[in-house]
Amino acid sequence: xxxxxxxxxxxxxxxxxxxxxxxxxxxxHNTVFWYRQTMMQGLxxxxxxxNRAPLDxxxxxxxxxxxEMPDATxxxxxxxxxxxxxxxxxxxxxxxxxxxxELFFGEGSRLTVL
Amino acid sequence: xxxxKQNSPSLSVQEGRxxxxxxxxxxxMFDYFLWYKKYPAEGPTFLISISSIKDKNEDGRFTVFLNKxxxxxxxxxxxxxxxxxxxxxxxxxxxxxYKYIFGTGTRLKVLA
Numbered sequence: 001x002x003x004x005x006x007x008x009x010x011x012x013x014x015x016x017x018x019x020x021x022x023x024x025x026x027x028x029h030n031t032v033f034w035y036r037q038t039m040m041q042g043l044x045x046x047x048x049x050x051n052r053a054p055l056d057x058x059x060x061x062x063x064x065x066x067x068e069m070p071d072a073t074x075x076x077x078x079x080x081x082x083x084x085x086x087x088x089x090x091x092x093x094x095x096x097x098x099x100x101x102e103l104f105f106g107e108g109s110r111l112t113v114l
Numbered sequence: 115x116x117x118x119k120q121n122s123p124s125l126s127v128q129e130g131r132x133x134x135x136x137x138x139x140x141x142x143m144f145d146y147f148l149w150y151k152k153y154p155a156e157g158p159t160f161l162i163s164i165s166s167i168k169d170k171n172e173d174g175r176f177t178v179f180l181n182k183x184x185x186x187x188x189x190x191x192x193x194x195x196x197x198x199x200x201x202x203x204x205x206x207x208x209x210x211x212y213k214y215i216f217g218t219g220t221r222l223k224v225l226a
Contacts, residue, residue, distance in 0.1 A: 041116075045215060055213075
């Protein structure tokens with residue numbers, strides 16, 4: 001049963017600490033997305049990759065967020081330093097990059113920054 | 115700047131009746147639209163999609179209508195069931211990209 005796997009599922013940290021969220025996309029998918037869910041903005045696109053290359057990270061606060069795909073089986077989203085306003089659920093999604101393509105989402109990483 | 119808007123944060127419907135969820139967009143370059151359903155503590159799951167060359171797409175109890183001139187799409191669920199209670203997101207992308215922009219979501223509650 002192929003699925004997108006995200007770790008950690010829950011993270012509580014203090015302001016100023018570094019946070020790293022990890023995602024294992026579905027094998028064979030060539031596009032990977034990071035979204036953040038907040039009450040006000042809904043699902044905000046932070047960054048996305050195609051064939052491991054970053055295509056768009058305009059949704060990310062550049063000074064503190066970074067996204068990478070060290071290999072085809074791992075995508076990371078790092079926040080350094082974290083702030084209370086970063087508290088949200090972060091979703092990773094992957095797809096085949098087809099126009100008809102649906103995205104398959106992970107279960108999310110709930111981040112709380114105190 | 116919210117390019118995809120779902121102006122109703124919540125909707126309650128009686129079981130068996132029709133649920134209509136609405137979505138508006140501002141970017142005329144959007145040409146592919148999707149609806150996702152999300153249960154608590156889970157990731158969103160794909161429901162139905164429509165290309166801008168169509169004005170309607172149907173899949174079982176779910177139908178999506180697209181009105182390009184009004185930049186408006188809607189999702190109809192008939193008949194509504196308690197298991198349909200979830201948050202529904204619409205999403206859009208522009209030709210040649212895979213950048214899906216999501217709306218803020220509408221929470222649907224189907225009352226038994």
